[in-house]
Amino acid sequence: MKQxxxxxxxxxxxxxxxLLCLLTLWYFYTLDSKEHQFIFSSPAQVWQTFLxxxxxxxxxxxxxxxxxxxxxGFILGTISGAALGLSLxxxxxxxxxxxxxxxxxxxxxxxxxxxxxxxxxxIGIVSKVALAFIATFVVxxxxxxxxxxxxxxxxxxxxxxxxxxxxxxFRTVIVPSSLIWVINAMKLNIGLxxxxxxxxxxxxxxxxxxxxxVSASGTYDMATVYVGVVALVVISLLLTSLVDxxxxxxxxxxx
Amino acid sequence: MVTEIADALSVAALSFAYVKEHKRQSIISDLNLNVRxxxxxxxxxxxxxxxxxxLNLIAGLIEPQGGAITISGSKKGQAVGYIFQEDxxxxxxxxxxxxxxxxxxRHELQDSIEADLQxxxxxxxxxxxxxxxxxxxxSGGMRQRVSIIQSLLFKPELILLDxxxxxxxxxxxxxxxxxxxxxxxxxxxxxxxxxxxIDEAIAISDRVLIMDRAxxxxxxxxxxxxxxEPEDVRGTTEFxxxxxxxxxxxxxxxxxxxx
Ligand SMILES: Nc1ncnc2c1ncn2[C@@H]1O[C@H](COP(=O)(O)OP(=O)(O)OP(=O)(O)O)[C@@H](O)[C@H]1O
Ligand SMILES: [Mg+2]
Numbered sequence: 001m002k003q004x005x006x007x008x009x010x011x012x013x014x015x016x017x018x019l020l021c022l023l024t025l026w027y028f029y030t031l032d033s034k035e036h037q038f039i040f041s042s043p044a045q046v047w048q049t050f051l052x053x054x055x056x057x058x059x060x061x062x063x064x065x066x067x068x069x070x071x072x073g074f075i076l077g078t079i080s081g082a083a084l085g086l087s088l089x090x091x092x093x094x095x096x097x098x099x100x101x102x103x104x105x106x107x108x109x110x111x112x113x114x115x116x117x118x119x120x121x122x123i124g125i126v127s128k129v130a131l132a133f134i135a136t137f138v139v140x141x142x143x144x145x146x147x148x149x150x151x152x153x154x155x156x157x158x159x160x161x162x163x164x165x166x167x168x169x170f171r172t173v174i175v176p177s178s179l180i181w182v183i184n185a186m187k188l189n190i191g192l193x194x195x196x197x198x199x200x201x202x203x204x205x206x207x208x209x210x211x212x213x214v215s216a217s218g219t220y221d222m223a224t225v226y227v228g229v230v231a232l233v234v235i236s237l238l239l240t241s242l243v244d245x246x247x248x249x250x251x252x253x254x255x
Numbered sequence: 256m257v258t259e260i261a262d263a264l265s266v267a268a269l270s271f272a273y274v275k276e277h278k279r280q281s282i283i284s285d286l287n288l289n290v291r292x293x294x295x296x297x298x299x300x301x302x303x304x305x306x307x308x309x310l311n312l313i314a315g316l317i318e319p320q321g322g323a324i325t326i327s328g329s330k331k332g333q334a335v336g337y338i339f340q341e342d343x344x345x346x347x348x349x350x351x352x353x354x355x356x357x358x359x360x361r362h363e364l365q366d367s368i369e370a371d372l373q374x375x376x377x378x379x380x381x382x383x384x385x386x387x388x389x390x391x392x393x394s395g396g397m398r399q400r401v402s403i404i405q406s407l408l409f410k411p412e413l414i415l416l417d418x419x420x421x422x423x424x425x426x427x428x429x430x431x432x433x434x435x436x437x438x439x440x441x442x443x444x445x446x447x448x449x450x451x452x453i454d455e456a457i458a459i460s461d462r463v464l465i466m467d468r469a470x471x472x473x474x475x476x477x478x479x480x481x482x483x484e485p486e487d488v489r490g491t492t493e494f495x496x497x498x499x500x501x502x503x504x505x506x507x508x509x510x511x512x513x514x
Contacts, residue, residue: 158339160314160315161335162356162409163360172345176348253349254391
């Protein structure tokens with residue numbers, strides 16, 4: 001008990017250390033060299049750009065657009081994918097028929113789909129939501145189905161002994177026991193949803209962090225690029241901790 | 256005066272084989288069994304001889320290749336309680352919610368089982384606050400007791416038990432055996448107990464059957480004891496006689512396997 005808390009303290013204390021080392025290295029490397037600053041910017045420049053973009057509202061607006069696109073795609077894709085994946089449990093034949101299609105869909109890189117989706121849905125927000133949706137949907141189906149078919153047989157036997165209907169078995173055993181898999185899909189999907197939205201913006205968009213980064217890199221404004229990248233990282237971490245929170249609520253029985 | 260006691264279970268000419276890659280492994284062959292209402296029987300037999308398979312067949316979890324299973328007049332698969340060799344409590348549900356599962360699936364009012372639930376918890380020496388815990392927070396013996404209560408609340412006519420008391424310490428085991436025996440007698444149910452424990456089989460059953468490697472019953476012992484309290488019965492000479500008979504029959508069955 002005491003050992004663990006001491007270990008926690010040490011870990012928490014050491015967490016910022018690698019980051020500080022990196023920042024220091026970066027600071028001295030770019031300190032007196034215009035050439036290095038051109039390619040790597042510098043901590044001071046990035047900080048100033050961050051403040052400027054924050055005050056102008058540009059950063060928040062772009063971040064909000066990206067988060068909005070990714071979240072809507074994530075929610076729609078994960079929920080519908082999980083629902084479909086779980087219900088594939090009901091029919092072995094349908095599951096077997098759809099398997100090669102799901103695998104094939106999962107094998108298409110989202111980058112390859114992006115131009116098509118943008119042609120279909122335009123350069124506005126809808127095409128980015130669609131990309132985030134597609135990226136998350138496939139993973140959610142796969143994980144949920146895997147969860148549904150790997151249910152422990154003894155629970156199914158219990159339901160059979162109690163004379164449960166297929167629908168009752170689905171609700172009382174399949175769904176709850178697959179929850180771990182669905183949550184796992186959620187974890188993977190946060191990154192994929194952001195990637196989907198980002199790629200859409202990167203290729204063609206009017207706003208969003210992807211758009212901000214492309215425009216800035218076009219003019220070698222590395223400071224803005226770095227601000228955009230860090231913003232993406234922060235968003236991803238925040239969304240991940242949101243999923244962790246819901247995981248702890250949903251899987252309370254696991255302690 | 257003649258009283259007709261109905262058969263709670265009748266199994267006739269039952270046969271079952273596992274088929275794997277065109278190889279048939281016969282497990283149960285031409286097996287007959289009748290269990291009367293209010294009767295508790297035990298099945299002893301070497302590991303792997305087919306005891307669990309037989310219970311699975313009776314519960315309707317697997318289909319026999321031949322023979323018939325009739326459960327108190329109705330078709331099989333109905334009103335059979337089954338306590339598995341390994342408990343199957345749903346880990347994401349609390350103990351209380353697991354206990355109310357059968358009623359929930361039958362759309363019965365939860366209030367209707369509440370009195371029984373409390374009563375059973377007491378009989379099996381579990382405290383009332385256990386209902387708020389999750390199965391993962393219980394010991395193996397507690398989980399097994401919860402499984403038994405879960406089955407009883409399903410109100411089956413026939414109860415199948417696959418080594419239910421094997422994970423318990425000796426004293427708890429004696430107490431539960433005694434509780435279980437008097438419960439079956441009081442409610443006039445039928446029960447089939449699979450066990451490896453000869454003492455247990457004698458102490459709480461009306462009949463002990465020995466299953467051989469061919470998947471048939473090779474011996475049958477009618478257990479007629481004057482004393483039934485498991486705590487006391489084990490010391491009697493009657494008990495020792497039964498033990499001796501059953502053990503010699505069982506030995507000849509296990510021996511040729513050459514373990
Ligand atoms: N699903 C299965 N597929 C193929 N063979 C099986 C299967 N389940 C059991 N068997 C075989 O059937 C035989 C009987 O198994 P069963 O579980 O009924 O034995 P048991 O008498 O209950 O043994 P134990 O006392 O160890 O629980 C064993 O030889 C086992 O290998
Ligand atoms: Mg067994």
